[in-house]
Amino acid sequence: MVKMEDLEKKLFDQSWTFENREKIIQKMQSSQYDVVIIGAGMTGAGIAREAAMRNLSVAVVDMQDFAAGTSSRSTKMAHGGIRYIAYGETALVKSATRERNWMRVQIPHLVRPLPFFLPIIEGSKLKKRDIVGVTKIYDFLSDEKSEFKNFKKSKYYTTEEVYELEPEFNRQGLQGGIVYYDTNIDDARLTIEILKEAIIRGADSINYCKAFDYIKNNGKIAGIKCQDLENKVDFEIHATLVINATGIWTDDLIKSYPDNVPNPLIRPTMGVHLLFRRENIGNTMANGLYSGVDNRFFFVIPRNKKYTLVGTTDTDYQGDLANPFCDKEDADYLIKSVKLYYPNAKLEYENILSTYAGIRPLVMQKGKPETEVSRNHIILFSNDNLLTITGGKLTEWREMAEDLFEHIEEKKIFPEIKKEKYWSRQPFIISLEKDEWLDILQNSGIHLEEDISDHLYQQYGKGAIHIINLIKKDESLKERIIDENDFIYAEILYVLRYEMSPHLIDVFCRRTEMSLWIHHRRAFEAAENVAKIMQKEYSWDNETKNEEIQRYMDYVKNCVSFIL
Numbered sequence: 417m418v419k420m421e422d423l424e425k426k427l428f429d430q431s432w433t434f435e436n437r438e439k440i441i442q443k444m445q446s447s448q449y450d451v452v453i454i455g456a457g458m459t460g461a462g463i464a465r466e467a468a469m470r471n472l473s474v475a476v477v478d479m480q481d482f483a484a485g486t487s488s489r490s491t492k493m494a495h496g497g498i499r500y501i502a503y504g505e506t507a508l509v510k511s512a513t514r515e516r517n518w519m520r521v522q523i524p525h526l527v528r529p530l531p532f533f534l535p536i537i538e539g540s541k542l543k544k545r546d547i548v549g550v551t552k553i554y555d556f557l558s559d560e561k562s563e564f565k566n567f568k569k570s571k572y573y574t575t576e577e578v579y580e581l582e583p584e585f586n587r588q589g590l591q592g593g594i595v596y597y598d599t600n601i602d603d604a605r606l607t608i609e610i611l612k613e614a615i616i617r618g619a620d621s622i623n624y625c626k627a628f629d630y631i632k633n634n635g636k637i638a639g640i641k642c643q644d645l646e647n648k649v650d651f652e653i654h655a656t657l658v659i660n661a662t663g664i665w666t667d668d669l670i671k672s673y674p675d676n677v678p679n680p681l682i683r684p685t686m687g688v689h690l691l692f693r694r695e696n697i698g699n700t701m702a703n704g705l706y707s708g709v710d711n712r713f714f715f716v717i718p719r720n721k722k723y724t725l726v727g728t729t730d731t732d733y734q735g736d737l738a739n740p741f742c743d744k745e746d747a748d749y750l751i752k753s754v755k756l757y758y759p760n761a762k763l764e765y766e767n768i769l770s771t772y773a774g775i776r777p778l779v780m781q782k783g784k785p786e787t788e789v790s791r792n793h794i795i796l797f798s799n800d801n802l803l804t805i806t807g808g809k810l811t812e813w814r815e816m817a818e819d820l821f822e823h824i825e826e827k828k829i830f831p832e833i834k835k836e837k838y839w840s841r842q843p844f845i846i847s848l849e850k851d852e853w854l855d856i857l858q859n860s861g862i863h864l865e866e867d868i869s870d871h872l873y874q875q876y877g878k879g880a881i882h883i884i885n886l887i888k889k890d891e892s893l894k895e896r897i898i899d900e901n902d903f904i905y906a907e908i909l910y911v912l913r914y915e916m917s918p919h920l921i922d923v924f925c926r927r928t929e930m931s932l933w934i935h936h937r938r939a940f941e942a943a944e945n946v947a948k949i950m951q952k953e954y955s956w957d958n959e960t961k962n963e964e965i966q967r968y969m970d971y972v973k974n975c976v977s978f979i980l
């Protein structure tokens with residue numbers, strides 16, 4: 417058994433960086449791995465962690481940045497999916513809530529409890545007894561008799577109490593409400609941290625590397641042919657087992673479908689989100705609401721002290737899978753939906769900080785509307801030996817990986833990897849308790865404003881200690897990148913020096929939440945400030961720097977094209 421201290425050292429040994437990318441590729445080319453995983457979203461990262469913890473040698477590639485697919489574009493909740501109770505999916509809700517509880521206990525800085533308010537409204541589709549019943553079932557399903565318990569049980573509040581709890585909420589027809597608990601996360605950061613858990617146990621992983629074909633041995637898949645998209649160089653990775661964890665791209669990688677498996681397997685549906693300053697909506701809790709436009713369920717979710725995320729939609733999607741964007745119709749739908757419940761909200765286009773869109777990897781179920789398609793995952797071995805896993809929810813990444821390994825155990829591909837259920841519910845090396853962080857910060861002699869301190873803690877856990885060390889060497893690194901947000905220069909250096917972050921857009925969209933919370937009108941100023949640091953760290957010439965800024969600004973413009 418590897419000691420925690422040794423793993424912790426590896427977390428900060430600076431080998432998983434853009435500068436070491438070439439070395440990692442060389443190793444990938446010259447190794448025979450047990451497992452190669454295509455796709456480094458939450459699903460691929462979770463499998464890499466599970467495989468590395470079972471002492472298998474692992475390589476992971478992603479054709480974009482890590483988490484650039486759906487895993488940075490979700491509603492950013494680790495949750496059980498309370499609304500699936502209505503569709504009878506209690507097994508899914510039970511396992512998801514229990515995984516949520518485990519993460520909240522073991523990764524407390526990143527998986528944070530949040531109260532969710534469900535209003536009881538006269539004449540509404542859901543009556544008081546329905547809401548009370550559903551929340552009680554939700555509590556019951558997730559209440560494990562283990563160390564990973566519910567944060568708190570749900571509770572009913574009278575109309576007067578709700579006036580106090582959610583003062584800006586529309587009072588017309590309001591007849592009280594229920595508050596239950598789920599959690600919010602940064603989906604992309606969680607993906608990166610899960611991947612790091614694999615890397616410190618020996619896995620090799622690179623981004624911007626596309627698998628385009630398979631190496632075959634007697635008709636069976638024995639590795640992948642891929643291209644390093646940074647240098648346009650093809651190379652091969654040999655492995656006993658190839659796992660396809662490519663989410664919405666799953667069908668591109670399957671060459672032979674087992675009988676009874678729908679072809680195509682994935683039904684992509686799109687969901688968009690809008691981001692506002694909290695003061696522009698006025699919510700204090702997360703709210704689960706039915707849209708007055710079409711009766712679809714959506715959320716209004718606080719993030720940090722200052723922001724609110726609104727979403728999502730759920731519509732069939734046929735466009736470019738890598739580049740979905742919110743359009744005017746989506747934005748107007750969400751604005752109208754929120755306005756019904758927060759009549760004084762200031763939801764003019766100019767108050768939209770940013771938007772993003774994501775595509776769900778839903779597994780085909782004929783004859784069901786988008787919102788009712790199951791969120792369960794599916795695992796299949798094709799005749800040529802490709803193991804595919806897709807569907808599910810990001811909350812269930814560990815459970816999905818465990819399930820996959822049960823299939824691998826059954827096939828007896830690797831000896832001695834069997835583990836009992838829930839074995840991989842182990843602590844994360846990066847995790848840090850808030851009190852510990854506050855002590856460390858106090859003893860460091862560095863003074864940070866409370867909002868910045870909170871932001872660093874919840875985003876980076878133990879990584880925040882390294883950010884403090886950077887500030888000790890150069891106090892100017894504690895300056896804000898943009899005066900109205902809490903992102904600071906030191907955290908940029910941290911993600912460049914401890915994580916493989918080749919491009920400016922990776923730093924804005926996946927390593928930090930800057931793309932969400934910096935107002936799109938100030939994105940260029942922020943991009944220029946961050947690009948200066950990257951230019952110095954990566955020795956970019958001016959042309960590269962300008963191209964990087966342009967690429968990020970093109971993304972920003974597409975996100976808010978209906979405003980500009």
Ligand SMILES: Cc1cc2nc3c(=O)[nH]c(=O)nc-3n(C[C@H](O)[C@H](O)[C@H](O)COP(=O)(O)OP(=O)(O)OC[C@H]3O[C@@H](n4cnc5c(N)ncnc54)[C@H](O)[C@@H]3O)c2cc1C
Pocket residue numbers: 454455456457458459460477478479480481482483484485486487488489490491492493494495625626627628661662663664665669685686687688728773774775776777806807808809810811812
């Ligand atoms: C709008 C929306 C809201 C959601 N909200 C939640 C939520 O709040 N909570 C929750 O639990 N779940 C939520 N989900 C579901 C969750 O986000 C997804 O289930 C999860 O992110 C899927 O992860 P994945 O790793 O399977 O796919 P992805 O994250 O898409 O990863 C697949 C990766 O494969 C890579 N890839 C594809 N082809 C290749 C190739 N040929 N070579 C190399 N790499 C390749 C892609 O670049 C991509 O990074 C939401 C989904 C959406 C769309």
